[in-house]
């Protein structure tokens with residue numbers, strides 16, 4: 001099972017076993033990672049699943065789609081490497097993925 005690590009703004013780390021073909025948001029909510037609410041259930045319409053992808057993973061994960069960009073534009077603490085975690089689908093290729101949580105989402 002691929003692993004994903006969520007790092008809270010205070011440095012607290014949560015390493016999670018994520019099921020392939022499910023989103024990073026679902027891995028977080030299934031495991032009660034604080035700061036990822038996923039209010040819209042992954043429909044790309046709430047931005048409560050905002051994460052900042054770690055530097056070493058940004059190229060592999062890729063950038064946001066058009067709808068995602070419109071939502072991220074409204075998100076506090078948007079950064080260049082921001083993504084909505086419901087739009088990142090886990091696979092073995094992403095084993096070891098590291099994402100950071102914005103300070104606003106606690």
Ligand code: FES
Pocket residue numbers: 025037038039040041042043044045046047048049084085086087
């Ligand atoms: S869960 Fe709502 S935009 Fe990701």
